Amino acid sequence: MNRIGLIVQREFTERARKKSFIITTLLTPLLMIALMAAPSLMMVLGKSDTKKIAVVDDTDAQFVGKALVSGETIEFQLLAPGTTLSQARSQFNDSDKAFGVLVIGKDIVDNPSDMQLILNDASSITIEESIQNQIQNIIRTARLSRYNIENMDQILADANVRVGIQTLKNTPQSDDEGSMEETSSVVSWIFGLILGMMLYFILIVYGQQVLQSVIDEKQTRVLDVMVTSCTPFELMMGKILGIALVAALQIVIWAVLVIGASMFVMPLLFGADSAVAASSAELGAIIGMVTNVKFVSGLFLELFLFIVGGFLFYASMYAAIGSAVDTPQDASQFNTIIMMPIVLAIIVMMNIMNDPNSGLVFWCSIIPFTSPVVMMARIPFGVPTWEVAVSLAVLYLSFLAMTWVASRIFRVGVFMHGKKPTWKDLGAWIKMK
Template structure:
């Protein structure tokens, strides 16, 4: 046991003392917080520049009813042809574009927006919605309905959907927890990508450490005072401790920001005018309990995922003499990780779909897929089951990897084939 502890200490201290470790550890939380907060801040503070649009209306219906919006103001020029307007109102005129409306508004290509620079989706949607409303109103007038404008004004309704978690409370209790699908989506991407990078980064560290020490014959000296299994586990656990240290520091920094910085950014005045959708987003990023739970799950899945893949990387490193030779094995190891990333992107459409569920139970894909599902609020039993399967698989894979490791570290100058690996496993 003392030998494993010494190897763990060596692997751990050698890495945490590096400047690169300190820099990445301090910068990553800033990036994470920025990605969590950016959508809410953009919704609060972003204001697009109001564009000037020249309107040529051949229908005689639309131009009179267009109104100024946050996106555009309109200048009417019915006496011009489209080509004349394009020549006069070019980029040098300061006019953003020309809105041309044909005689039959709802005919194909009858409504055209000709711009001097790239348009925005907000502007196009604003103009389209206005014209659609005007045309619909004109069509209704054909039915000779009395007081039509008054009726339309009364029935106009805007619905803002607020989402909550069913936690057994009632709306009257004031305890229902608001949620934000948008924030859950972003958190899922951030956590999934973070776990992906950590598994790859620290898994490669295990591989590189084994290959370099094998090439320099340091391993030959080390195994004189410890068993190959102790050496492999010491390396894996030591580097896992580095990853957990990083996660702990990130959690502390993000929780501190969530507790003290977020309330200063999102003042009561902003919250009172934010609306239900943004309210759910603010509630999520400022809930320290929720953030702490996410980091706890992240640590468990990072540890399990890393231990599983690190044992494979250690076995791969022991079977080769150089990093280049390890590529044939690394490709196989990387396949389920890449597959996890592909599946993760489909999870956001339906976190409870069959493929999302089963891939969050399969141990080789579960760390990334499950951590992407957790922000959407899945049952606890699914998370626990996934973790149990993941750690049991790690134990089984460690047993198999140790068989390869104990033979592979003594093999030099020969490229190991898949058949030889299979023979080592059978011994």
């Protein structure tokens, strides 16, 4: 086995055997499942808490109050006609009796602001919105009915449409019969966003490990032996690849555990219907798209290459920093600078939906500092193959170059202990023969 392979193997086995690795690998999915379960749990627990609202309605025949519909969260209690506000307030004066009193003015239809909500408790935005929406609809219907149009209800029902656009990708292979790949910009964007975020977290967590590993090498003084047994480039490359493998192993284990748990454990916990509860149109489409084997497998190789390349490139930057400093504390000044392009990439990624092919987005998906995150979010929109190829080539070459730079800094930096390097020093070290 060559030397890089040996170093990779050493880094990998040492890390993968650590107790802390085994514990975090097993505990994190539990936390993730807990996080996933939390909203459903909150929904289950939140149900019992129905807020009672007493309604004082001065309108003719109390038509507004009668039209209010109690739901899971709000229960309306319409008070007898002629009840005054002060009567209602003294009757429902603490939060056990009612959440609050809603007063609807006599001329609410013409003066929509003639309405008050007097609360015994802290206000709640959802309750306010829910009441506002209901009354708005009631007033709208009341105003429309003034015009005495025949079949009003039918017309309204008929006019209430929801538009859905089907976006298809125009590829040379496709025909008009519907075999075109289905894409959706919202779904693509969210899909890319999730992947971009994933990469971001992988970079932060495992990039730090590379940094720490290089610093450890210096602190344990193994490096004197190591640099006389292999080249600094081999050492850096071995460390980066070793930790990348550990990251891959951990992520695969997590994925298996989380997917397994959400398939078998979650339905048991909450019943099958709670999964359906969160079935907005977009979410459904995402699930459809992510589970669309053809779509995912088409992107998988590209996405995989970008995730791996992005990790390797940033890991090599962390290695360069680790080479230049003696303690993790000293690394902080450089750390911020590494984070900046990633944050920039995330900002650009957020704007991709507006125009996935703008100049800014294009260049950000070629430049290696931002390309993994930005390109990943762009790919689901459909990107020409040559762009992907160029971006990947630049990314991997930059990784090799940065590893080389890291090894230069390592070799020189190591033997100049006790001095915190400046940017000028780093430049000089790279050039040094």
